[in-house]
Each structure stands twice: as structure tokens, then as C-alpha cells.
Amino acid sequence: MEGPWVRFALRVWAVGILLFLFIPIALVIVYAFNVSTIQSWPIPGVTLKWFGQTWQDPEVRRALLLSVEAGLMATAVALVLGSMAAFAIHRFQFFGREVISFALVLPLALPGIITGMSLNSFFAFNQITFSLWTIVIGHATFCIVIVYNNVLARLRRTSSSLMEAAMDLGASGWRSFVDVTLPLISTALVAGALLAFALSFDEVIVTTFTAGAQNTLPLWIFGAIRLGQRLPEVNVVVFFVILITIVPVVIASRLTGGGAAGRVEAVAAAEEL
């Protein structure tokens, strides 16, 4: 049994860790409203002018558009391939099932730099020009895993007798899929899609190796910080990236109904890359 002192110390420790994690994020958000271009504390005044300026910046707009396009397409690819893979693995016993299941999840565990470099040399070797599509392929590698894991977990929690009941009542395979399976996994699909989009939206490493000359939003941020220019705009963009990635994660964890534990899992999955 822990005594009151241990409990107190643990609380202080936990608060300390949370502060360590979230103060930098909070700082970026505060700086987004900073009047001065110099990042110093405390900020001399509050303004919204950087928001307008950032929104007008054609480079930021191009980067945002590319990020959204890549995110949506990678998510679409992941939804189709990831859920189909989950159905196959869940429903059928076949030779190499475990291997395929492992290979599907591997991109999440693999360091992004390996995925990025291998894709880069593959595209270069086949003389494929870097474009939106190469980014989409790169992002799809880990987005598929997210959808696959979400759908498979839901299927495993769903009693197989439900499908059988539908067939028993006269529904063909397709009909029972539409009437029973799809509604039961729909929230898992939405959650998987949101997480996949969030992952794709703030991905840097794989994108660096597959983007060619174009910039996604995270790449633009990275470049701007390295050059030390337009820091106020960077803060504004980061502010929005935080929103766009956190909101889907929260919604997704609600949808998968895991409560606090589920949220941690979802966030952990999102922060894997």
C-alpha cells in the first residue's frame, strides 16, 4: 500500500510530466497571437493579424491544399484496402494468414525513415516522377494499418452468429453484409478514417522522401523553421495542425467507445509516427 507521501509524490511527478509534454504546445499556441515577431516571454501584446497574413500566403495555401489532398486520398485508399484485408483475415483461414497479418501491421512499427527511403529508391529505380501520387502511396502504407486494426478489432468483438442470423433469416451474403456487418463496423470505419487522416496530415519523414519538390504543410513548417523566417506564420500553421490532428483523435476514441484506455490507445497509435 502506498502511503500519503508516495501518493503526493506520484501526483507531483504526473503533473510534472504533463507540463513537460504540453507547455511547448501551449507556447506555440500563445505565440500565434503574439504582436511581436520576436518570440520572447511574456508576449508584448495580443493580435490576430498573423492569421490573416498566413491565410493570404500562397505558399501556405498550396501546402495546405496538398496536405488535404494527400490526406483524403491516402485515407480513401486505406479505407478500401484496410477494411478488405481485415475482412479476409477475420473470415478465412488460409496458408500464410499470420504472415500477411504481420506484414500488414509492420509499416506502423517500421521507422518512417526506412519506409521513406525504400519507397524513394523504388520510385527512382522505376523512374516514377514524384508527385501527389507518390505521397499518397507513402502515406497509405501506414494509414492502411490504422483502418485494418480498427476494423479487425471491431470484427473480433462482433459475434459471428449475427451474420449467420441474417443469413438464416433469408439474407444473401451481400445483403447481410450491408444490413448487419456494415452498420456494426461503421463507427470503427469512421474512427479509422479520422485517425488515418490525422496521421497523414502531420507526417514528415515518409513525406520528405516521397514528395519531390512540393511541400505539404508539415514540410513547409520544417523548411520555414530551418530558415528562421516567417516564424509568426509558422506558429499559426502549427496551431491549426494541432487542431486538425487532435480533434479527429478525440472523435475517433469516442467512436470506438474505449473510454480513457481507448483514448490513450488511439493517441498512441496516432503518435507512433
Place this chain on the structure above:
Amino acid sequence: MRPAALRLAGVSKRYGRVLAVDDVSLAIAEGEFFTLLGPSGSGKTSLLRLIAGFERPDAGQIELGGKDVTAVPPYARATNTVFQDYALFPHMTVAANVEYGLKVRHLPRDERRRRVAEGLTMVRLAGLGYRRPNQLSGGQRQRVALARAIVNQPEVLLLDEPLGALDLKLRVEMQAELKRIQRELGITFIYVTHDQDEALTMSDRVAVLNGGRIEQLGSPVDLYEHPANEFVAGFIGVSNLIERDGRRLVVRPERIRLLRLEETPEPGSHLEDGVVQDVTYAGMVTRYAVQLDRGGRLLVVQQNTESAARASDFRGRRVRLAWRPEQAFNISAAQSEGPEQQANA
């Protein structure tokens, strides 16, 4: 003789190296309440799944209402199933669950409404159609599962341990309920259970399964009074088996009279002396375990017609057991010996 609602001919099913159903043949008459009784792993649920069409047999033929349905998928068979876990669709209301089968078969809306209302009334859930399955008790879910199956008016209704998840009181209530519904609808019921009491009280005929084979098929009275072998004798009722002069004898515990040594038995009775080892008082009856002098042990059940206080006095006493010779029957050893598998309804 009524036509057979279901006929199985030499049906076998293997899962990997396990032969779950081993060359089963039987015929079930229309309107019959037929029970597949056996311990877990005896193949009773596998057999039900073969009849429903969820599995294809490796060998043999399945006929429903005279038509060969061996290769027909479940959605095209005139059977409906009440699942062990009920398998209610959680995203639909009770009414939508019950209506589902009718909707899939494109019945007109008025007809569907009428049948759903009838079905819910039959299982005494009228007025609860708007609820979700997770807002119902276990017993109510069970009734919804039943209503969802019977509104389709199947030729054969398959029930897979439908009362297994209910507590004893509810189970007894539902047993009566099921019998009533079966009588009212006249549908053939095929009922899977491991509960011998349930099988004996509800069924017209029972097939006792063991290791994928039918050990014995007959009426509850047949099975209890004339078990074909040791397995059936032990599974239905108490295994009260002794060996005398190389013959194996079974005597049902309630057919044995427990006498004090000085009491005079009925003339012509078979007599065995022994010592009472254990006495269990169970309200309506008292059970005595008696170790016999000539070897073996018998369970005796006596109705507590007199004061039960004297029951415990018997522990450790020498007693005499008596039964009329016709109450004991010879049986063969455990392996089945081609039990009768014809429909005799």
C-alpha cells in the same frame, strides 16, 4: 404416418481431425418436438448447424420436406434458428429484429406489421417493439430471438440451447412457454440441449448423441425405462450400475425400496444388503448412497412422505435394498451397437 419434415441420411462432418458428426441418419416427423441431447462435444450443435446450412456435410444427404437441401445455402432453406447467444441485431429495435426476415423476403408492409405484432404477442412482448436489445433482460431477449424466428413460419425451427443462459426459474417458465408455442403453431422443433430434464420433459422424441453418433433414439419413456447402453443409462438419470453374475444391471434409484434388516420385503423381490454411506436431504426426496456387501454402490431415492428427521439416522446403518426383478435391466457396455434410427412417429 405423416411425411418427414427432415431426413438425414449418412451425414458426416469433420473439423480437421475431429469427426464431429459420424454417419448420422434420422427422420423427424412434421410437427414433432425433437431433441438432440448430449454432452458438450457430442456433435449436437454441429448437427444443428448442418441442418441450418451454416456448414456443408462431408458426406450424406439432408432433406427438408422431401427436397434435397444438402447444397442449399442457409438463406434459401425453410429453417430458422434460435441462437444460443440470441444473435439479436444490436443496431435495430426489437420490432426491426423481428421484421428482418419478412423484409428480406419482400413481404408487403401491412403483412409484415401484422406478423410482427402477432409474433411479439405470442412471446408476450407486445408493446416492447420500440426498445433496443440492450434494454431487455435475458429472458426477454430470448423471447425476441424466438419471435424473430417464428414470424417466418419455418417448416422446421432449430433451437440451439436456447435456455442455457437463463436462471433456473426462468428456464422452467420458458420450457412451458416453448411447448405452448410449439403446440399452437404446429411447427417442427429441433431442440439442442445438454440438459436431460429439459429433454425428457419437452420432447416427443430424443436422440442421445455421443462422439458424433446417435447412441439411442426414442421417446423419453423409452430412454429412461430402456436405455440401450451404459452411456444412455448414465446420461439420462443416475448411473446406477452393478455387476452380478457377469451381467450388468441398471436400477433407477426411485425404484429401489430401502428396508431395515428386520422388515419383510415383498415376496419375489431381488435383495441386496449394504451399508448407508451417505444421506442427502433434498426437500421433496432424500438420497441414500448404499455400499453393497456383494460389491458395487447404488443410489436410492425415497420420497419424504414421513418426517424427514429420521433420514440422517440412517448414516452408517446396515440396510436391505429390494426391487422387483423387472425394474432392473441388463445393458451392454458403453459402445453403441447400431441403435434404431428410424422414424417411428
